[in-house]
Structure formats: C-alpha cells, structure tokens
Amino acid sequence: MTLAEMSSNFLYAAFIAYLIATFVFGGAVKGNKTGTYNSESRWGKTAFIITIIGFLANLAYFFTRWGATGHAPLSNMFEFTTAFGMTLVGGFLVLYFLYKTPVLGMVVLPVALLIIAFASMFPSEVSPLIPALQSNWLAIHVSTVVIAEGILAISAAAGLVYLLKVVDLTKRSKQRFWLEAIMYSLVLVLGFVIASTYFTAAGYQADFSYVDKEGVEAEIEYKMPPIFGMNEYTALSENTMTPLAEMPAVINASKLTTVTWSLIFGTILYWLIRLVARRRIAAILKPFVKNVNLNLMDEIGYRAVIIGFPVFSLGALIFAMIWAQIAWSRFWGWDPKEVWALITWLFYAAYLHLRLGKGWQGEKSAWLGVIGFTIILFNLVAVNLIIAGLHSYA
Amino acid sequence: MDKMQCQCGHVNPPGTILCESCGRSLTEKEQNSKLVDMRYEGTARRSQTYNKSIIDKIWNFFSSVKVGVGIIVALLVAAAIGTILPQEEYVQVATRNEDTIKAYYSDVYGEIGRIYHFLGFHDLYSSFWFIILVGMLAISLIIASLDRFVPLYRSLKNQRVLRHESFINKQRIYGKGYAQEDVLAKAETKLKELKYNVKLDKNGLLAEKGRFSRWGPYVNHIGLIIFLFGVMLRMIPGFYVDETLWIREGETRAIPEVPDYALESKSFELETYSGEENGGAFSEAVDRVGSVAKNYQTDVILYKKPENSLPGATEDMEVVKEYPIRVNQPLKFDGYAVYQMDFKLDELKAMTFALTNKETEESLGELTIDLIDPEKMYELENGATVELKGYYPDFSGFENGEPQTATPLPNNPGFLVEMTTPETPKGETSFILIRNTIEPFGDNQFKLEFQGVETRDVSGLTIRKDSTLPILGLGGLIFMIGVAQGMYFNHRRFWIQQKANGEVILAGHTNKNWYALKKDLEQVSAYASLPAYSDQQEEIEKQMKKEGEEAL
Numbered sequence: 001m002t003l004a005e006m007s008s009n010f011l012y013a014a015f016i017a018y019l020i021a022t023f024v025f026g027g028a029v030k031g032n033k034t035g036t037y038n039s040e041s042r043w044g045k046t047a048f049i050i051t052i053i054g055f056l057a058n059l060a061y062f063f064t065r066w067g068a069t070g071h072a073p074l075s076n077m078f079e080f081t082t083a084f085g086m087t088l089v090g091g092f093l094v095l096y097f098l099y100k101t102p103v104l105g106m107v108v109l110p111v112a113l114l115i116i117a118f119a120s121m122f123p124s125e126v127s128p129l130i131p132a133l134q135s136n137w138l139a140i141h142v143s144t145v146v147i148a149e150g151i152l153a154i155s156a157a158a159g160l161v162y163l164l165k166v167v168d169l170t171k172r173s174k175q176r177f178w179l180e181a182i183m184y185s186l187v188l189v190l191g192f193v194i195a196s197t198y199f200t201a202a203g204y205q206a207d208f209s210y211v212d213k214e215g216v217e218a219e220i221e222y223k224m225p226p227i228f229g230m231n232e233y234t235a236l237s238e239n240t241m242t243p244l245a246e247m248p249a250v251i252n253a254s255k256l257t258t259v260t261w262s263l264i265f266g267t268i269l270y271w272l273i274r275l276v277a278r279r280r281i282a283a284i285l286k287p288f289v290k291n292v293n294l295n296l297m298d299e300i301g302y303r304a305v306i307i308g309f310p311v312f313s314l315g316a317l318i319f320a321m322i323w324a325q326i327a328w329s330r331f332w333g334w335d336p337k338e339v340w341a342l343i344t345w346l347f348y349a350a351y352l353h354l355r356l357g358k359g360w361q362g363e364k365s366a367w368l369g370v371i372g373f374t375i376i377l378f379n380l381v382a383v384n385l386i387i388a389g390l391h392s393y394a
Numbered sequence: 395m396d397k398m399q400c401q402c403g404h405v406n407p408p409g410t411i412l413c414e415s416c417g418r419s420l421t422e423k424e425q426n427s428k429l430v431d432m433r434y435e436g437t438a439r440r441s442q443t444y445n446k447s448i449i450d451k452i453w454n455f456f457s458s459v460k461v462g463v464g465i466i467v468a469l470l471v472a473a474a475i476g477t478i479l480p481q482e483e484y485v486q487v488a489t490r491n492e493d494t495i496k497a498y499y500s501d502v503y504g505e506i507g508r509i510y511h512f513l514g515f516h517d518l519y520s521s522f523w524f525i526i527l528v529g530m531l532a533i534s535l536i537i538a539s540l541d542r543f544v545p546l547y548r549s550l551k552n553q554r555v556l557r558h559e560s561f562i563n564k565q566r567i568y569g570k571g572y573a574q575e576d577v578l579a580k581a582e583t584k585l586k587e588l589k590y591n592v593k594l595d596k597n598g599l600l601a602e603k604g605r606f607s608r609w610g611p612y613v614n615h616i617g618l619i620i621f622l623f624g625v626m627l628r629m630i631p632g633f634y635v636d637e638t639l640w641i642r643e644g645e646t647r648a649i650p651e652v653p654d655y656a657l658e659s660k661s662f663e664l665e666t667y668s669g670e671e672n673g674g675a676f677s678e679a680v681d682r683v684g685s686v687a688k689n690y691q692t693d694v695i696l697y698k699k700p701e702n703s704l705p706g707a708t709e710d711m712e713v714v715k716e717y718p719i720r721v722n723q724p725l726k727f728d729g730y731a732v733y734q735m736d737f738k739l740d741e742l743k744a745m746t747f748a749l750t751n752k753e754t755e756e757s758l759g760e761l762t763i764d765l766i767d768p769e770k771m772y773e774l775e776n777g778a779t780v781e782l783k784g785y786y787p788d789f790s791g792f793e794n795g796e797p798q799t800a801t802p803l804p805n806n807p808g809f810l811v812e813m814t815t816p817e818t819p820k821g822e823t824s825f826i827l828i829r830n831t832i833e834p835f836g837d838n839q840f841k842l843e844f845q846g847v848e849t850r851d852v853s854g855l856t857i858r859k860d861s862t863l864p865i866l867g868l869g870g871l872i873f874m875i876g877v878a879q880g881m882y883f884n885h886r887r888f889w890i891q892q893k894a895n896g897e898v899i900l901a902g903h904t905n906k907n908w909y910a911l912k913k914d915l916e917q918v919s920a921y922a923s924l925p926a927y928s929d930q931q932e933e934i935e936k937q938m939k940k941e942g943e944e945a946l
Contacts, residue, residue: 127679131721329733336477357459
C-alpha cells in the first residue's frame with residue numbers, strides 16, 4: 001500500500017467514526033423514555049471517545065498525505081475542504097473538553113461529514129505545487145486559516161442548537177422560515193454529493209466546444225447531463241442529452257448545470273424527508289435540544305468567536321499579507337479571496353462590537369454566528385468556483 | 395454641568411454613574427436598577443455627558459458603537475460589491491486605456507457590466523468614497539477608544555478597597571452570611587495562591603487579576619491606527635516604488651526608479667512537471683490537467699555603479715551578486731526587491747537573410763538584422779549593400795501608404811530595404827514581412843531570402859520598494875498583542891467585607907467568562923468557608939421567565 005492509499009483509507013476510517021459518533025451523540029441527548037437525562041454523560045463520553053478516534057484517523061490522513069505529496073495537503077479544493085472538516089471536529093473537541101456538551105457533537109459531526117463528503121467530489125489525486133505555492137508559507141498561512149475557520153464554525157453550531165431550542169416552530173415567523181432554510185441548504189449539499197456520486201458512478205460524460213467570454217474557442221467536459229449549454233456550443237460526444245437552454249458567455253453553464261442537478265436532487269430529498277416525517281427538519285431535531293442550557297450555548301458560541309477571531313486575524317490577514325508580499329510582490333491586491341477574508345474579519349469584528357457594546361447576546365448572537373459560517377462557506381465555495389481570481393485552485 | 399458630590403463626600407466629574415470612591419449609584423436610573431452597570435466602571439464618558447457644541451456632536455457620533463458597526467458593515471458590503479465583477483487591474487485587454495476598459499465591461503458582461511463600470515465599481519477600492527469610509531473607520535477607532543479608555547484607566551487606577559454596600563449587593567455575583575473571624579486572612583492566602591493581587595484595607599479585601607486585559611481593545615485599536623497610517627504613508631513619494639522591467643536574455647538594463655543599479659539577465663527558464671517527480675506520485679494529476687508549471691526562473695547579475703563614476707557611464711560597473719530570481723524568491727538589495735512576475739517565450743531576436751538573384755538563385759551573401767538595434771547599412775561581398783530604410787518592429791498595416799508599427803516590440807517585424815548590387819547599381823526597393831514580400835516599384839531582380847531566426851525569452855520583473863512595511867508590521871504586531879490580551883485573558887475581581895456584627899458580604903465581577911470566575915470563587919469558598927453566593931443575573935432571568943409563563 002502506498003502512502004497515498006494509506007492516507008485515503010485513514011480518511012474513510014475517520015468518516016465512519018464520525019458517522020457512528022453522530023448517532024451516539026444523538027442517543028446521548030435524546031433522553032430516555034422516562035424523560036430524564038441520566039445516561040447523557042455516559043453516552044456522551046462514549047461518543048466523545050469515538051470522535052477522538054475518528055479525529056486521530058483524520059490527522060493520520062493529513063500527515064500521510066503530507067508525506068505522499070511532499071507538501072502540506074492544503075493546496076486545492078479537496079485538500080482544503082477536507083482539512084476544514086477536520087478542524088471543525090478539532091474545534092468541537094476543544095469546546096467539548098471545556099464544556100462537556102454532547103448536543104454540540106450531534107450538530108457538528110453531521111456538518112463535518114457533509115463537508116468531507118463535499119470535498120471528496122473534487123479531484124483528489126495528489127498533485128504537484130505551482131510555483132506560487134512553493135513556499136513554507138503554504139503550511140503556515142493555510143493551516144492557521146483552516147484552524148481558525150474550524151473554531152469559528154463552532155459558534156455557528158452552538159448558535160444553531162440555540163435557535164433550534166428557542167425558535168417557536170408552531171407559529172409562522174421569519175425565524176422559523178430561516179431556520180428551516182438552513183436545514184434545507186444542508187440537505188442541498190447532500191443533494192450535490194448524491195448527484196455527483198450518481199453521475200460519476202454511471203460514468204456520464206459529454207464534451208462540448210464553445211466560445212468563451214473573450215471570444216476564444218474552447219472545450220469543456222460535462223460530468224452531469226447538460227441542462228444548460230455553454231455559449232455557442234457544439235456537441236462533441238454522441239448520444240448525450242441536448243442542453244435545454246444556451247447560456248451567455250459570462251455564465252459557466254457547466255457549473256450552473258451542476259448547481260441545478262444538486263438543487264433537483266436536494267429538493268427531492270428534502271421533500272421526501274418531510275413527507276416521511278410529516279414535519280419540518282427543524283422540528284425533527286427539536287426533541288434533541290430539549291435539555292439544552294441556553295446560557296451555556298450562548299457562552300460556547302461567544303467563546304468560539306473569541307478563540308477563533310485572533311487566530312483568523314493572524315492566519316487570514318497577517319500571514320496572508322506576509323506571503324503575498326513575498327510571492328506576488330504586494331501584501332494586498334484586492335483579489336476576491338483576500339477581499340472575502342477581509343469581509344469575514346470585518347463581520348466577526350462587528351459581531352464582537354455588537355455583543356460587547358450593544359449587548360447582542362442570546363438569539364441575536366446565535367443568528368450572527370450562523371451568518372458568519374455562511375460567509376466562511378461562501379469564501380470557500382463560491383469564491384473558488386464562481387469568482388475567478390488568483391486563489392482559484394480548484 | 396456641575397460636578398457630582400456623593401454622599402461619601404467624594405466629588406465626581408459630571409456624568410459619573412457610580413461614585414469613583416465608594417461605588418454608590420449616582421443617577422436615578424442606576425439607583426433603581428437591580429444590578430450595577432459595570433461597563434467602563436460607571437465612569438463619566440465625554441460622549442455621554444456633553445452634547446452642546448458641534449465638536450461634542452462630532453465626538454459623540456464617532457464614539458458610538460452603533461456608528462462604528464455601521465461603518466464596518468458599510469465597508470463590508472462595499473468590499474463585497476467589488477468582487478461581483480473583476481476589478482479593472484485583473485481585466486485582460488490588448489491595449490489598456492479608459493475606453494478599452496469601459497468597452498471590455500459592456501462587451502463581456504453586457505448591461506450589468508456597463509452599469510458596474512458606470513458606477514465606478516470597476517475601481518471600487520481606490521474610489522474616493524471607499525477611502526472616505528476607511529478614513530471614517532480610523533476616526534471612529536481613535537475617538538471611540540479615547541472616550542472609553544481615559545475614564546476607565548483613571549477609575550481602575552484609583553479604585554478603593556472599601557466600597558459601599560449598595561455597590562457590593564448589586565454585583566452579579568453576590569453573597570451574604572456569617573463566617574469565621576479569620577475569613578479575610580484565609581481568603582487572602584487562597585486568592586494569592588490563585589495569582590490574584592490582594593489589597594486589604596481595614597475590614598475589607600479587594601482581589602484583582604488580569605487588569606491588563608481591559609486595555610486589550612485599546613491596544614488593538616492603536617495597532618489598527620498605526621496600520622492605516624502606514625498605508626497612508628505610501629502616497630508620499632519615496633516611500634513606495636512599483637515598476638515593471640521587461641528584460642531579454644543577454645540584456646543589461648538600468649533598474650527603473652533605482653538609481654545606480656543595473657540588472658543583466660543571463661537566462662530565463664520555464665519548467666513543467668513531467669509526472670516523474672516524487673516517485674511518479676503526480677503522474678495522474680499531470681495527466682488530467684495536461685501541463686503544470688514547476689518553476690519560473692530568471693538568472694540575473696546585479697551591478698552597481700562605483701561611487702564616483704559619471705552619470706550615464708555603463709562601463710566599469712561592479713558585480714554585486716548573481717541570483718536566480720524565482721516566484722517566492724525575490725532578489726533583495728538595498729531595500730528593494732525584484733520579483734519574477736511574468737515572461738514571454740521565444741521573442742524574435744535577429745533574422746538572417748540571403749541576398750539572392752531571383753532567376754539564378756545565386757546568393758550574394760548573408761546579412762543578420764538585430765531586431766532590437768538594427769544597423770542602417772549592411773555591406774556584403776562583391777560590393778553589394780542592403781540599406782535599411784525603414785524598420786517596423788510590430789507591423790500593423792499601412793496608413794496613407796506609410797507602414798505603421800503598433801509597439802516597439804519585435805512581434806511582427808517589417809523591413810523597408812534598398813538592395814544595391816553591381817548588376818542593379820540604382821538600387822531596388824522591397825518591403826519584407828514574415829512570409830510576404832511587397833515590391834512597391836515593380837518587379838525586382840533580387841530578393842532577400844529568409845534564412846533563419848534567433849529567439850530568446852523575456853522576463854517580466856517587478857521592482858518594489860515599500861518603506862511602509864515596518865510600520866505595517868508594527869501595527870499588525872500591536873493589533874495581535876491587543877487582541878490576544880483582550881480575548882485570551884480576563885479581568886476578575888472579588889470584594890469581601892467583614893462587618894462589625896461578624897456578617898460577611900462578598901461580590902465578584904469579571905469582564906467575561908463568568909464560568910471561570912465562579913470556579914475561582916468556589917475554590918476560595920472551600921478554603922475560607924465564605925458564605926454562599928448567587929448569580930443574580932441568572933436569578934433575574936429565571937424570575938422573568940417565570941413571570942412570563944404565569945402571564946400566559
């Protein structure tokens with residue numbers, strides 16, 4: 001077995017451990033039939049140990065891959081996103097250690113699983129570094145950022161638990177709508193994973209030539225049946241679906257097709273869940289948070305931000321600027337990824353000022369935590385895949 | 395406004411909420427509240443006290459957290475808008491000017507692009523309004539910090555051990571009850587063990603830990619102000635150099651904006667991964683992508699003019715160093731840095747022709763034209779000459795019968811030549827392009843036949859000097875110190891007082907992490923048998939919740 005193969009086996013092991021731990025954490029917080037939570041700490045401890053085993057396997061994945069590639073495995077979409085899933089679990093372990101809250105694990109682990117599954121949809125073979133990335137700053141800058149983002153994401157998890165408990169799901173309200181929107185978007189990620197896996201397993205492929213926005217002829221390979229066609233496309237493969245609509249050159253119809261299939265799969269899945277359970281997803285989760293101490297969740301959310309914010313400042317701004325000065329001759333160039341790192345930083349600065357200066361605690365703080373996570377995900381996904389820039393390494 | 399005298403006799407500055415000396419509530423609102431507002435220790439802040447003059451109004455505006463957050467959010471939204479479409483400097487156009495940029499946005503992005511450009515969003519981060527927003531943030535940082543720091547510092551510096559009972563019993567953590575006589579001494583021992591600073595005065599005790607964490611916000615704001623100041627400095631000439639130097643293999647050029655230095659390029663190299671590296675681990679990735687760059691490198695020699703040489707003299711320059719400039723490894727000297735940023739492979743260097751008789755195909759000899767520095771006249775054997783009457787390095791067509799060149803770079807060279815041979819002493823004119831020859835005055839007897847071409851690579855280097863970097867670094871460092879100081883530490887205090895009747899009252903306060911404060915207190919209680927405490931805020935919340943449920 002090569003080091004690279006070993007590495008991916010470790011990642012499988014971690015994935016499975018997280019999956020098991022999710023259910024054990026769920027069992028811990030569900031409460032028993034008599035309505036007491038006596039077994040919470042015992043089950044919580046078991047789940048915590050399984051999570052630690054998973055995290056160790058995840059670390060083993062990381063370092064064996066480092067060995068296989070000869071550089072820190074943080075250089076493309078697969079590697080960075082997987083590392084984000086890992087640091088999310090790491091952040092949870094730190095806060096679990098401080099506060100012993102199984103309910104947080106029940107939320108964090110499925111999200112980490114989704115993130116790792118999402119990462120696996122991107123090309124995962126070990127790849128060499130382009131000249132701009134050949135620097136020790138790759139390991140220093142990117143690992144600091146990914147650790148910070150993992151910790152900051154915990155504040156969203158704590159916020160989500162808080163909201164699941166306080167938002168009244170029996171009455172129509174903005175809060176109820178947005179809480180369910182969060183659940184729906186998590187299901188959409190699963191939709192993307194299912195759609196990608198399904199079409200890859202089916203071996204779907206369709207090639208097209210098209211004219212890009214600079215007016216140059218180019219070729220593209222679709223891995224999903226083309227719902228949307230590229231600008232002035234001509235099909236190069238036979239027996240494939242004819243696109244339903246042609247897009248202008250500024251829109252990448254291939255990516256739009258992927259998004260649309262994810263929406264289709266995700267929405268079907270969402271409504272299946274709702275039909276079977278006959279209630280909202282938030283309502284399915286509600287019984288699990290019955291025993292939650294709201295003040296503690298609020299404190300965890302805030303704690304995650306105060307631990308994560310300085311680390312983020314250091315990694316995503318200061319280290320980033322030092323490296324940019326060395327590699328690109330300027331410490332700041334308003335590249336989209338840089339701008340979104342600044343936006344993330346400004347957002348958490350606003351969070352802290354609102355909390356400390358305006359007393360935004362509890363529910364308001366919880367919403368802000370969730371929004372912060374959305375911004376981090378936007379920077380990870382949309383800025384890499386949609387907005388072109390120097391950081392588009394996917 | 396008048397000074398405020400407390401019942402204890404202390405005279406407080408106008409606007410004070412809690413007496414600086416004893417801690418009694420001075421305002422009616424504060425007297426009626428169940429808990430004291432401990433933010434800024436109940437001191438008089440300028441912004442909360444004066445609101446008369448225009449200066450007061452400006453001060454109050456910028457010291458408000460609401461305004462500060464408003465500015466942050468405005469910056470955040472503006473920054474996001476700037477990423478919807480690429481900024482002007484990342485746009486690729488053949489020739490760069492306002493019209494082509496404007497055309498690019500509407501051609502590529504349609505109506506949206508046109509509006510985006512019209513609103514100035516293509517250059518958003520240097521627009522005046524964006525800079526004004528950043529400036530407002532800086533002003534807000536300064537004023538908001540001063541407004542809070544000055545009174546807070548005064549108050550914490552002068553705090554007394556003994557406080558009025560109304561100050562103690564309105565703290566969030568509060569306890570009251572009987573205890574043993576040596577309670578203060580025991581508490582002191584334990585608190586000192588927990589690394590608290592303990593002060594005793596008569597029957598009271600004040601224990602304090604981590605006061606410096608209260609300065610964290612102000613320290614990090616100072617760091618940010620220094621950083622923004624550094625960014626501003628670069629507008630002053632001399633602080634900042636940003637130049638591009640295109641240099642061909644074998645060329646020596648003066649470095650722009652860097653007096654007395656010159657650079658010679660020995661060679662440029664572009665390497666790609668073969669897939670064999672690292673035991674073949676990368677072969678799959680290289681196969682999928684096609685070609686992955688491994689290295690861009692310009693081998694250079696840096697020269698310096700001797701101190702007392704004449705300006706413009708290029709001889710007798712001294713070699714400073716030889717260096718391979720690579721991405722991530724700039725050449726550094728004397729505060730400047732030279733970066734590998736761009737390249738152009740195989741630029742035409744020289745072309746060789748043979749002067750040939752069209753009919754007999756007999757050659758009268760060869761000539762090589764240097765495309766950067768061509769000669770005026772080329773003399774061949776047997777007295778034949780070729781005169782270069784016009785040279786168009788980047789021929790772009792004719793205008794009014796005159797050949798034109800688009801750029802001075804030899805991308806598409808065109809030569810207007812007059813060939814003179816013993817057979818054609820009057821000379822024949824010919825206009826030569828790559829794969830095309832025009833004979834403007836009728837058929838010629840001779841032609842210049844293309845023989846070969848020499849090429850070389852060109853390196854695109856960036857020359858940078860940024861004297862503001864140390865200031866920015868200092869700002870960043872101070873910011874990080876401030877953030878760590880304010881967030882990883884907290885300011886905890888306990889007040890314990892023993893009354894004459896043997897009753898003990900105690901209170902605790904922290905700026906954050908109440909959980910840890912309670913843990914400390916529990917340790918002290920266990921050792922010194924302090925009376926039980928309660929978290930009054932949690933009790934108020936419970937009470938409110940209960941009332942709310944009853945109201946339903």
